[in-house]
Amino acid sequence: MSTQAQESREALGARLRGFRKDAGFTSGRALARALNWQESKVSRIENGRQNASEDDIRLWCRATEHESDLADLVATVRHIDEMWKEWRRQIQDGTENRQKKSLPLYQKTKIFRIWEPSTIWGTIQTADYAENIFEQVSNFHETPADTEAAVAKRLERQKYLYEGKRIFNVLLGEQALYSNHGGSEVMRAQLDRLLAVLALPRLSLGIVPRAAPLTLWIGHGFAMFDDRLVMVETYSAEMSVTQPREVELYRKAFEMHRRAAVYGQPARDLILTAIGHFNRIGRECRG
Numbered sequence: 001m002s003t004q005a006q007e008s009r010e011a012l013g014a015r016l017r018g019f020r021k022d023a024g025f026t027s028g029r030a031l032a033r034a035l036n037w038q039e040s041k042v043s044r045i046e047n048g049r050q051n052a053s054e055d056d057i058r059l060w061c062r063a064t065e066h067e068s069d070l071a072d073l074v075a076t077v078r079h080i081d082e083m084w085k086e087w088r089r090q091i092q093d094g095t096e097n098r099q100k101k102s103l104p105l106y107q108k109t110k111i112f113r114i115w116e117p118s119t120i121w122g123t124i125q126t127a128d129y130a131e132n133i134f135e136q137v138s139n140f141h142e143t144p145a146d147t148e149a150a151v152a153k154r155l156e157r158q159k160y161l162y163e164g165k166r167i168f169n170v171l172l173g174e175q176a177l178y179s180n181h182g183g184s185e186v187m188r189a190q191l192d193r194l195l196a197v198l199a200l201p202r203l204s205l206g207i208v209p210r211a212a213p214l215t216l217w218i219g220h221g222f223a224m225f226d227d228r229l230v231m232v233e234t235y236s237a238e239m240s241v242t243q244p245r246e247v248e249l250y251r252k253a254f255e256m257h258r259r260a261a262v263y264g265q266p267a268r269d270l271i272l273t274a275i276g277h278f279n280r281i282g283r284e285c286r287g
Contacts, residue, residue, distance in 0.1 A: 010048030117173035206261030
């Protein structure tokens with residue numbers, strides 16, 4: 001989420017903390033018991049690590065006898081929610097415009113850190129693989145299907161793999177090699193593309209094996225642009241993380257995942273094994 005949204009969430013949490021203490025709840029755990037919540041929920045809200053819903057605010061105000069502040073706090077929550085960039089709003093006219101917005105960001109970024117646990121990163125996707133992804137997005141959100149134009153804009157990003165002095169640090173979970181987008185033929189071509197990009201001088205491609213010992217849970221995918229911005233995509237929204245301490249957490253997460261990854265020939269072997277898997281599926285379908 002943006003710096004402004006995060007700061008607003010933290011300010012709301014501080015105000016709610018004051019309400020709790022005024023009401024005689026000496027700890028977040030005590031208020032959580034009174035509200036029948038998980039013990040950590042009060043702490044997460046007070047420290048700005050979790051959005052409070054309107055119902056949360058109503059219960060909090062009632063328990064702390066601050067119902068006169070309810071309308072103001074609900075308005076604050078709604079304002080914070082509006083700072084989230086809803087996917088449906090971004091892609092309501094199709095997915096091409098959203099892809100177009102990425103180009104200036106790619107142009108000015110020098111170091112990329114990409115973590116995709118279950119999908120191939122967009123900039124190294126083949127056209128057919130990307131087409132399948134965009135069709136899924138359009139179907140899921142019931143938005144106009146401008147797949148051909150969106151694919152063209154996504155493929156335009158690939159020029160940055162070869163231009164300038166940009167460094168691309170890309171991590172994929174092994175699951176990304178097997179998540180079937182488009183069928184065995186599309187997947188075989190996509191995996192061949194991965195073998196090709198292994199040779200790019202400014203792209204470092206690591207794969208986290210499924211059985212690798214982990215020092216951090218797999219979590220969600222993200223793209224980090226230099227040390228100033230992290231983009232996180234969910235089913236419902238795209239979040240922009242810009243607050244330095246949060247950006248640092250994502251940098252730390254990336255480094256922890258990187259320690260579990262394999263590179264070079266071991267990564268190539270994992271890709272070749274996945275290609276063999278889709279070759280077998282293809283033969284079975286033809287048979």
